[in-house]
Every structure is written in structure tokens, then in C-alpha cells.
Amino acid sequence: MNTRLLTNALTDFAHWMSSHPQAIAEQEDRETSAAQTRSYIKERLLALTEEELYDYLSPLWAMLMWGNKHYQIDNIIEANGMPLLRKQLANLVYGEDSIEKRWDEFRNKVKGIGPAMMSELLCKTYPEQYLIWNRKTHNGFTLLQISGIPRYESSLTGKTYAYLSAQGRDILAFAKKHGNRGLRDMLTLNTFIWHNLQQAPDGEESHPKQADKLPETAKESAFVHNDIRDKLADIGRFLGFHAEIEKKVATGAVVDTVWEATIGNMGRIIYVFEVQTSGSIDSLIMNLMKASGNNAVQGIVAVSDSRQIEKIKRETHSLRDIKDRLICWDYTEVLKVHESLQYVNETINTLGLVPQGF
Helix, strand or coil: CCHHHHHHHHHHHHHHHHHCHHHHHHHHHHHHHHHHHHCCCHHHHHCCCHHHHHHHHCCCHHHCCCCCHHHHHHHHHHHHCHHHHHHHHHHHHHCCCCHHHHHHHHHHHCCCCCHHHHHHHHHHHCCCCCCCCCHHHHHHHHHCCCCCCCCCHHHCCHHHHHHHHHHHHHHHHHHHHCCCCCCCCHHHHHHHHHHHCCCCCCCCCCCCCCCCCCCCCHHHHHHHHHHHHHHHHHHHHHCCCEEEEEEEEECCEEEEEEEEEEEHHHEEEEEEEEECCCCCCHHHHHHHHHHCCCCCEEEEEEEECHHHHHHHHHHHCCCCCCCCCEEEEEHHHHHHHHHHHHHHHHHHHHHCCCCCCC
């Protein structure tokens, strides 16, 4: 950890807290939001209604990208079902197993709720223990030259999240040791990171970028696969499509993500996406070939890393049914597009130009 940079940033943060009246109001708003999250005790989560789930999730900062939060939460309910959501939310936040096991189980079983939302629920419930992990935190930790940072949140396992939370607690301990009492818990750490650790000062350098390649472990590959699948659905919804995951589009073809739209009296148009993170590509090719048999399917897209994309192109070169229709999309570009659209939507929604729930 770059303690010199951290010390300077803490000094700037203390000055900002003391000289900006909105700093206190901002922190009070964060505390109020956290108290609302903590009001959902285990028994309450296990008995959630659909409207109560909306009240639980919609205030999350990770939900700022959605103007119509009801629409997105309805998609989460449709993808998982309320019984699973009740059980897994209660286990994630209040379960007796280690955070590593609870985190991994949730990510394995729940669709549409990723690390940003998960970590925010944990942080607001246990502000002295768990870190909010999102792009801003990633940027801040990178500037501090903390090792072991995952390039993308999609590969964030429970073990890594526990490690990053421990790093957050180390920052709090460092601040306390050096007399900075403004950094009380992970909530104030989140404020500090947003305001003071997003751009390297002159003369400071962050870690060099890691190579853009898919993870090698089966667990991380599964997490990346599901995260990309869900983000593809998000991108479709951002663009105005009706998007679903794990959707049957033809006999024997259940694809990872579908974008669908109805155009006047022309009927439906469908775009299908298959994500490849590990294993044989034969099933991906077969699924796309079967999906292309649906006359409404206008585009078939294979999503993977650059190495596997080249292999997919070679394997499909002689397949007349799909070689001219197949589009390949690097998964790192999917993540970048999602991040950009998320930023745009969060900015517009923060301005209040679109009524909530419209």
C-alpha cells in the first residue's frame, strides 16, 4: 500500500470534511440509507413480499443506473423467484457460514444481483466489517497500489472479497493511528474513496493494467460467465430492448441472453448471445446454429476473450448456416460498454430528468 499517497489523501479528506457544509449532510444521508437497510433483519428478509424487496433494493446506490427500478427488480424476481431470493438474501447477510462461502453461494444461485449490490448490502448492514466494492473502489485501491485487485468485478470470489474488506479495515486502522477520526467505518471509507482517490496526483502511478484474459479457475469462470450474461441483459435494457437470460428461442436452444423488440406490424426481432468462458466451444456453436433456425432471430453473437474468439471463427468457418451471420464480441468490450452506459444512466437519473418508476 502506498502510505504516502494515503496520508496525503487523508489530509485532503479531513480538510474537505471540515470546509464543506454538504459533507456532513452527505454523510448523514449515507447513515440514514444504511439504517434503512439494517432494519431488514433476518426474519424480515425471509418473509419479503415483492414490494418489500423493491423497498430493500431500490435505495441502493448500485441501483442508480436504473430510472425505472420497478422494471429491473421485476426482472430479478422473474429470473430467480421470490423463495430463492428470500433465502439467499437472508443467508448472504445473516448466514452463519464464512463470508467466503455465503458470497460464492449467492453468486452461484442468484441472477441479476452482482458484487456492487451484494457488497453494498453487506457494508450497510456491517459498516465496520465489509467494504463496498465497485468501480470507484477499484480505482481507489489501484491508486493505493494494493495488490491482489481483480481486474473486473465479474471475477470477484468470496475469498477475494474477504481479502479486499480486510484491506479496507487496514486503511481505517491506518487513518485512526494517524489521527484522522473522520474515517470511522466502511461507509465513510466509501465517501473518502469517491472524493479523494479517483485520480493519481502528479508524480504518482497506479498499477500497470493486467492482461485481458479470462480467469483460469472453474469458479471464477462461472462467475465471469454469469456476470457477462447479466450485463448483456442490462445493455439490452439500456438500449430499449426486452431482455431475458437463459431463454429458449428454438427447439433444443436455450441461450444465455436474448434481446427482443416488436416493430410495428413486422413482428418480433431477436438477438441471441452465447457466452464462452471455459470448456468446449462445441455446445456454443450448436446452440447458436439451433437458435438461427428461428426466423425472428436477426443476429447471433458469441462472447468470449480474444483467444477463444479466434478459435470460434476457425471452427465456424466451414459452417454455411452461421458463418456469415455470426458476430463475435470480446467480453472485455462488453464490460466497458456496460460501464459506460451505467455512467450515462446514473448521471441522467441523478439529475432527476426522468421520474422514478416512469
